Amino acid sequence: MPDPRHGNNMEEPQKSCLAETIAVTRSYENGRVRALRGVDLRIEEGDFVAITGSSGSGKTTLLQMLGGLDTPDSGEVMFRGQVLSEMRDLSSFRARRVGFVFQSFHLLPTLTASENVQVPMVESPLPMKEREQRAIQLLKEVGLAERIHHRPAELSGGERQRVAIARSLANEPDLLLADEPTGNLDRESTTMVMELLTRIHRENGMTLILVTHDPSTAAYAHRQVRISDGLVDRNVPNPPGAP
Amino acid sequence: MRLWTMVSRNLRVRRMRTALTLLGIAVGMMAIVTLMGLARGFENNWDQTLNARGTDVVVNRISTGSPIPAPFSEEVDREISALPDIEDSGGVLAVLMPVENLPMILVTSWEWESYIWNHLEIVEGRMQKDGHEKAVLLGKSASQILRKQVGDSLQLLGSEFSVCGIYESTSMIESGAIVIPLGVMQSHSDNAGKINFVNLRFSPGVDKARGREICDRIEQLHSGLSASLASEAAQRSSTAQGVKGMTLAVTLLSMVVGLASVMNTMLMSVFERTVEIGVLRAIGWKAARIRRMILLEATLLGISGGVLGVLLGFLVRELLYLFPAISGTIRVEIGVEAIVFTLLFSTVVGALSGLYPAIRASRMKPTVAFRHQ
Numbered sequence: 001m002p003d004p005r006h007g008n009n010m011e012e013p014q015k016s017c018l019a020e021t022i023a024v025t026r027s028y029e030n031g032r033v034r035a036l037r038g039v040d041l042r043i044e045e046g047d048f049v050a051i052t053g054s055s056g057s058g059k060t061t062l063l064q065m066l067g068g069l070d071t072p073d074s075g076e077v078m079f080r081g082q083v084l085s086e087m088r089d090l091s092s093f094r095a096r097r098v099g100f101v102f103q104s105f106h107l108l109p110t111l112t113a114s115e116n117v118q119v120p121m122v123e124s125p126l127p128m129k130e131r132e133q134r135a136i137q138l139l140k141e142v143g144l145a146e147r148i149h150h151r152p153a154e155l156s157g158g159e160r161q162r163v164a165i166a167r168s169l170a171n172e173p174d175l176l177l178a179d180e181p182t183g184n185l186d187r188e189s190t191t192m193v194m195e196l197l198t199r200i201h202r203e204n205g206m207t208l209i210l211v212t213h214d215p216s217t218a219a220y221a222h223r224q225v226r227i228s229d230g231l232v233d234r235n236v237p238n239p240p241g242a243p
Numbered sequence: 244m245r246l247w248t249m250v251s252r253n254l255r256v257r258r259m260r261t262a263l264t265l266l267g268i269a270v271g272m273m274a275i276v277t278l279m280g281l282a283r284g285f286e287n288n289w290d291q292t293l294n295a296r297g298t299d300v301v302v303n304r305i306s307t308g309s310p311i312p313a314p315f316s317e318e319v320d321r322e323i324s325a326l327p328d329i330e331d332s333g334g335v336l337a338v339l340m341p342v343e344n345l346p347m348i349l350v351t352s353w354e355w356e357s358y359i360w361n362h363l364e365i366v367e368g369r370m371q372k373d374g375h376e377k378a379v380l381l382g383k384s385a386s387q388i389l390r391k392q393v394g395d396s397l398q399l400l401g402s403e404f405s406v407c408g409i410y411e412s413t414s415m416i417e418s419g420a421i422v423i424p425l426g427v428m429q430s431h432s433d434n435a436g437k438i439n440f441v442n443l444r445f446s447p448g449v450d451k452a453r454g455r456e457i458c459d460r461i462e463q464l465h466s467g468l469s470a471s472l473a474s475e476a477a478q479r480s481s482t483a484q485g486v487k488g489m490t491l492a493v494t495l496l497s498m499v500v501g502l503a504s505v506m507n508t509m510l511m512s513v514f515e516r517t518v519e520i521g522v523l524r525a526i527g528w529k530a531a532r533i534r535r536m537i538l539l540e541a542t543l544l545g546i547s548g549g550v551l552g553v554l555l556g557f558l559v560r561e562l563l564y565l566f567p568a569i570s571g572t573i574r575v576e577i578g579v580e581a582i583v584f585t586l587l588f589s590t591v592v593g594a595l596s597g598l599y600p601a602i603r604a605s606r607m608k609p610t611v612a613f614r615h616q
């Protein structure tokens with residue numbers, strides 16, 4: 001008799017697929033630079049994936065495909081069984097389904113932390129007051145309750161990245177994409193940001209894909225995908241318990 | 244946080260650039276509002292003047308350009324007064340000229356014994372004894388600007404006149420003018436037998452429609468004559484037409500300057516924000532919202548430039564009024580419709596200048612968000 005408190009999730013053999021790339025290619029400069037050469041990758045609901053690979057191997061290009069920022073030359077990107085290239089409005093797909101975290105934070109310098117978190121909500125039907133409350137709530141969750149009215153210039157790198165993470169969560173996305181989220185941070189801030197991302201993944205069941213070249217950062221993930229020269233080179237689960 | 248918050252912050256962050264752009268629009272808007280105020284002030288002044296005299300119709304030669312129309316024979320006055328339904332008429336010869344320390348003053352002369360003299364209220368001294376006395380009446384503000392009292396002498400038309408009296412008039416034009424008998428003016432200005440206006444009043448009971456008919460009759464007397472009802476004379480006068488032409492020219496010019504300056508600023512600002520706009524697109528903003536943001540910024544620049552321009556217009560007016568020669572004769576009446584027009588105009592100019600930058604901005608790629616790390 002299974003314990004009802006655990007449900008039967010623990011034994012579920014095959015999780016459902018959230019996002020998938022099928023034979024995706026993308027080249028630049030009239031085909032002279034082949035950034036992706038037929039990538040097949042399946043991301044499951046609730047997964048936490050680290051994408052690694054050498055510089056220029058196509059990691060960022062792949063992330064852009066998954067996030068609906070760019071479209072493949074050939075092949076398909078699927079999200080919950082829907083083909084991205086057939087969606088009428090990719091910007092509303094991005095707004096509702098995907099959260100983005102960038103290496104250099106990309107906060108708007110003229111806005112306060114709370115206002116930055118509200119930027120993605122501009123497209124949502126929530127009334128003003130609720131957006132504000134949600135922004136403050138999110139900032140509390142990333143440990144910035146004291147920094148709500150600070151401008152990015154008044155925040156440390158780690159704090160800025162936490163504001164950016166709060167912003168990425170604003171519209172309750174299904175998928176969080178982060179490109180070198182700790183690339184501009186010192187060791188201490190890196191640990192803090194990675195623990196925050198891990199917590200978000202664990203508590204919200206959020207699917208997370210992060211690009212990194214740092215093995216200790218990649219170790220936080222449950223699965224590592226290595227890209228080499230525009231192709232998936234290796235796709236293996238991380239040993240449990242790391243880092 | 245609203246779109247509005249971002250828009251106004253974007254403009255406030257680049258303070259110097261925003262200020263210079265605003266100035267670029269505001270100068271044009273100031274010119275528009277001031278010129279419109281001048282035209283209106285002039286028209287009201289004229290209305291007041293004709294009202295004070297009890298004049299129903301002004302006749303002059305059609306002239307373009309010069310503020311004072313060209314002279315014609317005083318015979319015309321006699322022909323007009325012979326027409327039916329005309330109670331009284333009087334010839335006028337008026338010139339604008341420098342007098343003593345003043346660069347420009349209105350010197351006007353009226354047919355002696357015509358009704359025009361009746362409305363003057365002498366507050367000091369007396370009227371001229373007869374139509375030949377070489378003496379001047381000064382309007383109250385003219386006497387102040389010229390610093391002349393009754394009994395002083397005045398250099399006028401190349402000879403010496405004495406000041407015999409000072410009058411008050413509800414008309415500002417007249418209050419700032421010098422009045423002499425027509426005959427004296429004609430003989431001292433080489434204009435024997437010439438006048439450049441006829442003022443006339445109707446017999447009682449003439450309505451506006453009949454008034455128009457009389458005007459048409461007068462215009463048929465001689466080609467090149469223009470007869471206007473008092474209520475329309477100001478608008479038809481060459482000065483008013485001249486100011487209106489100038490207003491139009493300045494309006495077009497400020498449109499071009501405003502468009503160029505706002506568009507330049509907005510394009511610069513859009514290209515500077517390539518990454519920022521890309522990030523907004525990446526995190527889900529639609530192209531339409533980016534367009535709206537840029538359009539709103541440009542429109543806000545336009546409105547603010549308009550507001551600043553109107554304020555500058557009032558400032559310029561006060562500066563002009565610091566000169567007694569101007570404050571005694573010229574009114575800048577900035578009416579609600581001039582303000583509304585200027586604000587609407589600058590808003591439209593701002594919005595138009597934002598169109599192209601907005602389109603450029605909305606075409607920016609969201610991929611730059613990941614590329615500019």
Ligand SMILES: Nc1ncnc2c1ncn2[C@@H]1O[C@H](COP(=O)(O)OP(=O)(O)OP(=O)(O)O)[C@@H](O)[C@H]1O
Pocket residue numbers: 028029033034035053054055056057058059060061062
């Ligand atoms: N807009 C572009 N125009 C031309 N070439 C591009 C463009 N974007 C990417 N590339 C090229 O595509 C290849 C893959 O780039 P991508 O940014 O995906 O690599 P990456 O794995 O993210 O590298 P890094 O670790 O340095 O960020 C590189 O050779 C890059 O130069």
Ligand SMILES: [Mg+2]
Pocket residue numbers: 059060061179
């Ligand atoms: Mg990269």
